[in-house]
Amino acid sequence: TFLSKTPLLPPGPNPWPILGNIPQMGKKPHVTLTKFAQSYGPLLSLKLGSQLLIVGSSPAAAEEILKTHDRILSARYVPHVVPAKSPELNHLSMGWAFECNDKWKYLRTICRTELFSGKAIESQARLREEKVMEMVEFMRGMEGEVVKIGEVVFATVFNMLSNVMMSRDFIGLGEESLGGVMKSLVRRVMEVGSAPNLSDFYPILGGLDLQGLKKRSAELMELFFAGTDTSTSTVEWAMAELIKNPKSMTKVRQELVREINQSFPKESHLPQLPYLQACVKETLRLHPPAPFLLPHRALASCEVMNYTIPKDAQVIVNVWAIGKDPMIWEDPLQFKPERFLNSTLDYKGNDYNFLPFGAGRRICPGLPMAAKHVPLVLASLIHFFDWSLPDGIDPNELDMSEKFGVTLEMEQPLLLIPKVIK
């Protein structure tokens, strides 16, 4: 009746019987949902089969979901592909913790106070710098050859994370804790056929079944892979954008020469490298590795932007759409790191225009570490090498298509030829 006060579901495209809106989603759901938001508004509802999906696509919607209603909307929606029944995963999982329960709080606290605290990050810096130097050595040996940049970066980040996790900071937390679990997981991956040193690791990369490795470990090594794939994809996209935008590449180089000169890039240099950092941000704006964050779930029914979000709805935020919204960004499709210079805009979850790591209680706990190793790896790739595309491909023709998956990757892996800068 007209007296009824329960607000409606948010608008959205008409669902088909049984399948709901699944047939309309296509291979690039981030693009589809962005188009739907343009037609139906910043808060959408759709049906995926019988599952209700709510999509926020504007900074205001993101703020209501991730801040105002954070407590109710920060439960996790666990997709069917996740082997949630695996007791091991349930036990150690942070990302797939169904609710923000005590176990989850405990793991997050360990992350904040032990693994990724300012002090811990600082004490791990040497380790990460060593691993980056190994990467540079390896790459020197590849001069003139075609390199799949994503694989080398994957190996480097993987190597960094495993070494950091094997280090003092992570030990002594007890076998039951994150550190203990991590150690045994790292050991398991190492058994697959890699070794903790890059010098051992790189030569076998060619023969190593990375897909198989990932698949096997995906069930076990959530934290690990949450960090490796996302960071790798960021560096790969950044390199692709810089190859396509040689003026920006030159500016990064000039900054590195000015601030670092002959030595190796170190994490302590990062505050002096604002242009490099702006390139990382601009990459995360255009190519957020998790375009919808990870799916949230409504613990209870609540009201957002005068609509109802019912209990158990899956709730996502389309940060890909927000990053390309012409109402927020000038020339949204252009790679322009300058927009982040002389700006306080950061990815720490306080500004709802820019949310590559999310915000609120589920914000990426690995952010402080990613903020170090992503720019460090990128700086080293650029400082020591000139990069060109194979087969004389014109940088303007570089294929920038995206592949939607666990992370938003380049559809065609980036192939580049290094030339050592003397």
Ligand code: HEM
């Ligand atoms: C460029 C790099 C990275 C990006 C863009 C990124 C982004 C994200 C995003 C968007 C989420 C979901 C937030 C939400 O559900 O609202 C997330 C969750 C998570 N990330 Fe990251 N991440 C990165 C690197 C890392 C690293 C290095 C680690 C660990 C070493 C890590 C560990 C995790 C974990 C464990 C979660 C689940 C947290 C929870 O559900 O409570 N990430 N990340």
